[in-house]
Amino acid sequence: MYVDQYSIIKKPMTLGDVVTRLEAKTDLSTTKRRDLVSAVRTAARLLHRSPEDLPASVEDLRNRLADIHPVQASISLKRLANVKSGLVAAIEMTVTTCRIRKRQRPRSPAWATLVQSTPQKWQAYTLSRFSHFCSSQGIEPTDVSDDVLVRFEEHLSKEVLTKKPEKIVKITRQTWNGLAERVHPELPALTKPPSRRVLTRDLSTYPASFQADIEAWIARLETVDFLEDDGPAKALRPTSLRNVRACLRQFADALVKSGVKPDELLGLSDLVDPETVKRGLRYLRERDGGNRPSHHTIMAQLIAVARYHVRVSGDIEKVLKSIQAKVSVAYDGMTDKNRNRLGQFRDERNIDLLLDLPRHLVSKAGKVKDAGRNQALMVMHAVAIDILLACPMRIGNLSSLSIDQHLTWRGEGREQRVAIAIPGSEVKNRQPITIDLSVETSKLLDRYIHSWRPKLEGSSGNALFTQTNGNARTPSRFGQDISRTIKRETGIVMNAHLFRHLAALLFLDKHPGEYETVRRLLGHKNLNTTTKFYAPFETWRATERYETEVLQVRRAVK
DNA sequence: ATTCGAAGATGCTTTTGGTG
DNA sequence: CACCAAAAGCATCTTCGAAT
Numbered sequence: 001m002y003v004d005q006y007s008i009i010k011k012p013m014t015l016g017d018v019v020t021r022l023e024a025k026t027d028l029s030t031t032k033r034r035d036l037v038s039a040v041r042t043a044a045r046l047l048h049r050s051p052e053d054l055p056a057s058v059e060d061l062r063n064r065l066a067d068i069h070p071v072q073a074s075i076s077l078k079r080l081a082n083v084k085s086g087l088v089a090a091i092e093m094t095v096t097t098c099r100i101r102k103r104q105r106p107r108s109p110a111w112a113t114l115v116q117s118t119p120q121k122w123q124a125y126t127l128s129r130f131s132h133f134c135s136s137q138g139i140e141p142t143d144v145s146d147d148v149l150v151r152f153e154e155h156l157s158k159e160v161l162t163k164k165p166e167k168i169v170k171i172t173r174q175t176w177n178g179l180a181e182r183v184h185p186e187l188p189a190l191t192k193p194p195s196r197r198v199l200t201r202d203l204s205t206y207p208a209s210f211q212a213d214i215e216a217w218i219a220r221l222e223t224v225d226f227l228e229d230d231g232p233a234k235a236l237r238p239t240s241l242r243n244v245r246a247c248l249r250q251f252a253d254a255l256v257k258s259g260v261k262p263d264e265l266l267g268l269s270d271l272v273d274p275e276t277v278k279r280g281l282r283y284l285r286e287r288d289g290g291n292r293p294s295h296h297t298i299m300a301q302l303i304a305v306a307r308y309h310v311r312v313s314g315d316i317e318k319v320l321k322s323i324q325a326k327v328s329v330a331y332d333g334m335t336d337k338n339r340n341r342l343g344q345f346r347d348e349r350n351i352d353l354l355l356d357l358p359r360h361l362v363s364k365a366g367k368v369k370d371a372g373r374n375q376a377l378m379v380m381h382a383v384a385i386d387i388l389l390a391c392p393m394r395i396g397n398l399s400s401l402s403i404d405q406h407l408t409w410r411g412e413g414r415e416q417r418v419a420i421a422i423p424g425s426e427v428k429n430r431q432p433i434t435i436d437l438s439v440e441t442s443k444l445l446d447r448y449i450h451s452w453r454p455k456l457e458g459s460s461g462n463a464l465f466t467q468t469n470g471n472a473r474t475p476s477r478f479g480q481d482i483s484r485t486i487k488r489e490t491g492i493v494m495n496a497h498l499f500r501h502l503a504a505l506l507f508l509d510k511h512p513g514e515y516e517t518v519r520r521l522l523g524h525k526n527l528n529t530t531t532k533f534y535a536p537f538e539t540w541r542a543t544e545r546y547e548t549e550v551l552q553v554r555r556a557v558k
Numbered sequence: 559a560t561t562c563g564a565a566g567a568t569g570c571t572t573t574t575g576g577t578g
Numbered sequence: 579c580a581c582c583a584a585a586a587g588c589a590t591c592t593t594c595g596a597a598t
Contacts, residue, residue, distance in 0.1 A: 122596055128559060162560085171561075174593085197591060198569065240584050246569075294570055300583065328581085335572070374563095374597080394573095395587070428586055429574065467565075476588070477565060483588095484563095497572085497587060528579090529574055562597075572587065578580100 013095050015040050016052035021094035028093075036093070039086025046073050046083070056095045058088060059157050069491025071353065088161045107135040114141050119183060126175040129168070141184075146191050149173060198287075200253035203245075206262050213267040214248055217309050247301040250294070251280050258283035272306040274319045281327055291327050299324040334501070334533060341494050342501055342537075346544075351506070353490040358386040358444060360489060365452070376455040380465055381485040383448045384478070387420070388499040391435040392522065395496040397422055399478040401464040403449070410436070418442040431523040504534050512538070 022028070022037050043061070044051040046068050054061065065084065070077045106112065111131040118124045133152050134144065149169060156165035173190045180187040203211055221236045221244060236244070251271060256262050258279055264270065271277075277299075284295050303320050306312045312320075334342075344350050361382035365375035384398060401407070401420070408419045417436055424432040437445065453459050453466070461470030465478060473481070479496040486492050494502075504518045511517065519530040 120596085122561095125559060125596095126561080164561090168561075178594095195591065199591095200569085237585060239586055242568095243585075250569080292570075293572080297571090297583090304583085324582095338572085377563095428584095469565095474565075475586095479588070481564090495588065500573095525575060528576095533573085560598090563595080565593090567592085568590090570587105570589075573585080575582105575584085577582085 013056040014052050015044055015054040015056050016050070018056050018090050018094045019051055022090055025093070036086050036090040039083045040090050042083045043087045046075075046080075056091050058091060058159060058161055061087065062157070062161055065161070069487075071489070072491035084161050088159075092159075107131055108140060110140050110142075111135045114179075114184070118179065123175050123179065126171055127179075130172045130176070141187055144176070144188055144190070149190055200249050201256060201262065203249055203252075206252065206265050209267055210252075210265045210270070213309075214245065217248075217268060217305060218245060220309070243297070244301055247294075247298045248305070251298050251302065254280040254283045254287075257287075268305050269310045272302050272310055272312060272316075272320070274316065274323065277302060277320060277323055281323065285327070291329050293329050295327045296324065296329060299327055334536065338498065338501060341498055342505060344492055344494070345502060345505065350490070350492055354385075354486070354492060354502075355389065357486065357489060358382040358389075361385075361485070362444065362447070364489075371455070373455060376452040377481075378485070379448050379452040380456075381482055383445055384465060384482055385486070386441045386444055387437070388482075388496065389503075390437055390441055391420065391433070392500040392503040393422070393433055394428055394475075394500075395479045395482075396475040397427060397433065398496070399465055399475045400426075400472045402462045402472070403464050404462045407445075407464070415439065416442060416446075418445050427523070429523065429525055431525060433523060501533070504530070505537060508534055508537065 019037055019040055022033055022040070025033060028036070040051060043065070044054055047054065047064050054064075068080065070080045073080070075083075107115070111134065115124050115127055115131050118127070130152060133155055134141070134148060137148075137151070139148055149172070152172070153165055153169045156162055156168055162168060173192065176187075177189050177192075180189045203214065218241055222241055223235060248268075248271070252262075252265060255265070255271070255276065260276075260279070271280075281295060281299070284298070285291060288295075299320075303317065303324060306320055307317055345354075359382075361378045365371060365378040365382075368375050387393075387398060401422075406420055406422055408421065410417050410419055417439055418441070419436045420433065422433040424430040427433060449464075453464075456466055457468040458466040458470035463470065463472035465473045467473050483493075483495050486494055500522055503521060507518055507521065508514065515527055515530050515534070518534065519527050522530065524530050
């Protein structure tokens with residue numbers, strides 16, 4: 001590489017330099033200096049790096065610090081906040097030359113009036129930081145433009161250690177536009193950037209004959225005519241029908257995006273011609289940067305359509321099958337993501353944290369003086385997690401538990417226990433679920449129903465985990481609630497379904513090879529399914545045993 | 559002063575029984 | 579017993595709202 005001999009090659013500043021400069025700073029009190037140096041060192045320690053190896057860049061440190069959770073790092077939330085604040089202050093003092101000072105001059109009169117007169121208090125909060133930023137830059141409310149928002153985002157990401165600058169910008173824009181639209185017509189509206197999400201064309205934008213053809217195909221899948229010879233053996237469930245529709249919509253969209261005119265799609269037969277299929281798949285592969293499971297699913301739907309609806313020749317069907325084979329994605333048992341998430345539980349501390357979480361949540365809720373909705377939700381999550389630990393059912397079944405239909409109380413007083421019974425028709429694989437909860441879990445459930453659930457709107461209904469409208473929480477919603485609570489309280493990243501894997505893992509850890517028990521616990525129909533999933537984890541135990549039995553010996557010898 | 563929560567919609571991924 | 583189809587589940591976006 002050619003290097004200009006006259007140019008001075010500057011090494012990027014590191015946190016090591018920040019410490020050196022801080023220590024040389026005579027205008028700081030000894031205490032202040034000590035605190036700042038400590039903050040920088042602690043931050044580096046949390047990141048498992050030496051200060052010299054970390055760039056003195058707020059932007060870079062934000063990303064690194066984003067994954068630090070106080071519980072996992074064994075420090076208090078407050079201490080972590082103090083460390084972050086000290087870190088930014090230290091960088092400001094030693095590295096950054098120009099920055100917008102916090103709490104400097106008051107905002108300009110126009111900004112002050114605007115923010116103080118918002119209809120809702122939260123709007124003032126939301127716009128607080130933005131208004132100070134603009135004011136300090138000499139930008140009045142009427143001068144606000146998309147460009148100003150860009151500079152605001154730059155300020156947030158380069159000079160402040162907030163978690164998600166882009167989210168703050170998004171909410172600022174939303175709040176601003178809300179005010180501009182409803183309260184202050186004189187204010188300029190901000191442009192909403194296009195969503196990065198792929199959205200397919202709505203089916204209603206295709207020719208009527210195409211829409212009708214799809215509906216006919218769906219209708220065929222959802223009804224069983226026992227007199228029909230080659231009809232489906234059983235009616236598909238609503239979820240599957242939704243997926244069929246989605247696949248066809250996504251493929252039609254792929255064709256349009258690759259240049260086919262929507263008007264040219266007159267029926268399903270226009271989707272399954274081999275050349276057309278290749279064209280669509282090429283587009284999808286290009287767009288997604290490789291094969292995806294969804295491409296394979298789409299292909300499967302197209303083949304079904306080709307075979308049973310369009311009734312293509314056997315030759316064509318063979319061609320389509322060979323195309324499908326080319327887009328398949330190798331998959332064995334469990335994905336890396338799930339494997340990694342389960343890996344968190346190789347640390348026994350995390351197992352304890354999770355097992356103890358229900359109790360922790362209840363006691364946390366109980367400590368609040370005027371406990372209200374939020375505390376009731378905490379106890380709701382405690383109950384959900386406790387049930388998942390005892391009986392790792394699918395989130396769909398958990399979220400729709402009904403007090404009247406699924407719960408039965410047995411026994412009296414201290415021995416009272418709650419039984420959960422879910423009929424097979426409500427379960428994914430049609431295996432009924434029956435479980436007697438432990439006395440402890442039953443007590444927790446009882447306390448939730450009698451003391452906490454009534455604090456929630458919608459508690460007059462039968463849903464154990466009620467929404468404000470009285471309906472049961474939706475599975476995806478409830479799953480997210482539970483994941484978030486677990487993440488917030490323990491730092492563990494998991495989803496509701498992982499409770500099933502975890503249960504199997506914990507049990508097999510204590511009782512190696514007892515797959516039959518795990519099969520019953522998880523309600524699998526086939527033992528095959530169980531072993532397929534969990535046999536790979538024997539490797540973990542193998543390395544652990546190697547560690548304890550062989551490496552320990554080495555230590556002893558040493 | 560700073561995000562956070564609820565809930566619906568939908569794209570995308572995973573699970574799981576069964577079959578060739 | 580590898581592979582596939584059915585039936586989920588998960589992640590993320592959107593919109594309307596607030597809590598600490």
